[in-house]
Amino acid sequence: MSERVLFRDRDDGAYAIFAAVIALALLIAVGLVVDGSGKAAAGQRASAAAQEAARAAGQAINVGESVQGRPATVDTPAAATAARRYLSTAGVQGTVTITSPTTLSITTSTTYQPVFLSIIGVGTLTGTGSATATLNGTLNNPANVGAAP
16 A cells, blocks of 8 residues: 555646746746837837937028028038937937938937846847938929929
């Protein structure tokens, strides 16, 4: 009779270990979905902020030159200020680079603090975005006569 009891004792706890392993695997899977979505949303937010900052900066042109029919050029200090102001208002970290008299680039980053994956040691996740705005000219520029707006 003692052999039968020993045999039964060897299976005790096997299902508990199996359940714990499955629960951990499910928690990691949920974490990947939730926190992966959070990181993707951070990237989308960074990209959207970069695009909007580039649009804001693109509005800062040298009006005097443009009104006189010369090609539009970026008012460099005003464009950089407009883009930085937008990023500050949006709460997004970023850099503004004027790459030519008619082109500027914005690079942004946002962070996401994982909810589930932080349990297993995953730290802050970063999403990045970038945008470039190019001024092609003005509608009143003689070089653009007949061009579609």
